[in-house]
Amino acid sequence: MRYWFVLLLSAPLVLNAQRWLPPLTIDGQPDLQGVWNFGSNVPLERPDNLGAKEFYTPQEAAEKLKQGFQGDRAVTGGAHYDLSQFGLDPSQATYPPNLRTSLIVGPEGKIPPETPAAEQRDAADTARQKGHEFDGPENRPLGERCILFPTVGPPMLPFAYNNNLQIFQSAGYVAILQEIVHDVRVIPIDGSLGGRPHLPATIRQWRGDSRGHWEHNTLVVDTTNFSGQGVFFASATESLHVIERFTRTAEDTLLYEFTVEDPATWVRPWTAQLPMMKDPHRIFEFACHEGNYGMANTLSGARAADALRAPADRQPSGTKPQ
Amino acid sequence: MMKRRARNLLLAAGGLLAAAPLCAHHSFAAEFDADRPVKLRGKVTKVEFINPHSWIHIDVTGPDGKIVNWGVEGGSPNALLRLGFTKTSLPVGTEIVVDGYQAKDNSDRAVGKDLTLADGRRLFLGGSAPGASGPEKKY
Numbered sequence: 001m002r003y004w005f006v007l008l009l010s011a012p013l014v015l016n017a018q019r020w021l022p023p024l025t026i027d028g029q030p031d032l033q034g035v036w037n038f039g040s041n042v043p044l045e046r047p048d049n050l051g052a053k054e055f056y057t058p059q060e061a062a063e064k065l066k067q068g069f070q071g072d073r074a075v076t077g078g079a080h081y082d083l084s085q086f087g088l089d090p091s092q093a094t095y096p097p098n099l100r101t102s103l104i105v106g107p108e109g110k111i112p113p114e115t116p117a118a119e120q121r122d123a124a125d126t127a128r129q130k131g132h133e134f135d136g137p138e139n140r141p142l143g144e145r146c147i148l149f150p151t152v153g154p155p156m157l158p159f160a161y162n163n164n165l166q167i168f169q170s171a172g173y174v175a176i177l178q179e180i181v182h183d184v185r186v187i188p189i190d191g192s193l194g195g196r197p198h199l200p201a202t203i204r205q206w207r208g209d210s211r212g213h214w215e216h217n218t219l220v221v222d223t224t225n226f227s228g229q230g231v232f233f234a235s236a237t238e239s240l241h242v243i244e245r246f247t248r249t250a251e252d253t254l255l256y257e258f259t260v261e262d263p264a265t266w267v268r269p270w271t272a273q274l275p276m277m278k279d280p281h282r283i284f285e286f287a288c289h290e291g292n293y294g295m296a297n298t299l300s301g302a303r304a305a306d307a308l309r310a311p312a313d314r315q316p317s318g319t320k321p322q
Numbered sequence: 323m324m325k326r327r328a329r330n331l332l333l334a335a336g337g338l339l340a341a342a343p344l345c346a347h348h349s350f351a352a353e354f355d356a357d358r359p360v361k362l363r364g365k366v367t368k369v370e371f372i373n374p375h376s377w378i379h380i381d382v383t384g385p386d387g388k389i390v391n392w393g394v395e396g397g398s399p400n401a402l403l404r405l406g407f408t409k410t411s412l413p414v415g416t417e418i419v420v421d422g423y424q425a426k427d428n429s430d431r432a433v434g435k436d437l438t439l440a441d442g443r444r445l446f447l448g449g450s451a452p453g454a455s456g457p458e459k460k461y
Contacts, residue, residue, distance in 0.1 A: 093404070094404070146374070161398045161401040162400050162401065284373070286373045286374075287372060291370065291372030291375065291377075293375075294374070297353045297426075300425075300426075301427045302352070
């Protein structure tokens with residue numbers, strides 16, 4: 001029932017957003033600090049049947065949220081939890097109000113097509129890994145290895161759970177602590193765009209190199225220097241460029257927008273928008289390695305499967321890790 | 323069209339399609355065997371309230387009277403915390419029934435599909451959860 005009230009209240013909140021002024025930190029920056037919930041039941045890409053419909057009515061959005069759990073999906077795609085019991089059901093979660101039909105804005109609501117070169121990279125990557133997915137821990141995804149989760153960004157995207165982050169500010173810096181795999185991004189802040197240059201082009205990082213500046217009450221973060229190893233987008237190259245905008249539009253609302261461009265991957269840039277809301281809880285410790293029994297179980301399961309296979313069918317082990 | 327792998331990375335990692343099955347920290351299909359369902363009745367010996375997944379350990383007495391300690395994987399602690407389930411919600415000695423799937427390596431580990439108390443009440447349901455006041459599962 002509470003979702004109805006939240007959604008009905010969301011329209012006036014948006015209308016009042018421009019008039020609401022955020023509190024300031026001790027050194028005069030708009031204060032974005034606190035724990036924020038960026039979970040969402042809105043898909044990144046718009047379902048085909050919605051066409052160019054960019055927004056639901058409040059009633060449609062509430063109905064969509066209620067549909068989060070539709071019976072026992074426990075064995076969809078393999079062994080799985082009963083979603084109603086493990087906090088994975090969207091209808092049980094508390095999400096920031098959002099009338100959008102997709103996080104990606106605009107009439108298409110989709111990730112643009114890839115360039116032919118990106119398609120070739122994808123195909124080569126898939127072929128290289130085929131049959132070696134379970135050779136060893138190095139072949140498993142970074143998230144499964146508790147190293148880096150693909151949704152921590154930039155750009156940041158909602159996951160099935162633990163969609164919580166905490167923002168800290170000090171003179172010249174904003175730090176974003178993600179609950180999942182406890183990633184922290186420290187962003188140097190300057191008074192204006194271009195105040196502090198990016199790292200030299202020879203230095204490449206999985207999460208890129210972020211630089212921030214304020215445009216009125218909006219924190220704009222520009223990230224370049226990505227490694228091109230496809231941590232967030234499998235085909236993205238070193239030319240990936242992410243621009244994020246954080247605007248606190250109400251006491252309990254932080255609007256997050258981002259634009260992603262990589263001319264070597266997509267035929268045009270694309271933009272998404274995601275509201276966050278203040279979360280009354282604390283960030284929970286994410287001691288991922290200590291509890292990562294899943295890795296050992298996955299590999300021992302693969303070895304058990306290997307033992308059942310005829311020797312001639314076994315793939316030689318050893319391949320370039322992801 | 324965007325190639326399948328790039329799209330899957332985005333959509334699966336983010337659990338971003340509401341109509342698609344939600345994804346967790348790792349591949350369930352890689353770790354557990356959907357063709358090896360198990361039903362376990364036993365007493366809780368330990369609850370590990372840890373990321374990325376909680377683990378509940380139970381002593382199960384087999385038909386031969388032998389006691390085997392099983393580990394059952396559950397949801398992430400923070401997802402459970404926000405539903406009101408804490409590390410003290412399932413005291414040692416509590417009898418529970420687990421419907422799940424055994425690990426692919428045939429060890430005494432399983433993913434908990436359904437977890438219920440001995441009296442039939444289901445665990446972990448939030449107050450507003452669909453089915454919370456609906457029909458109980460039969461065992």
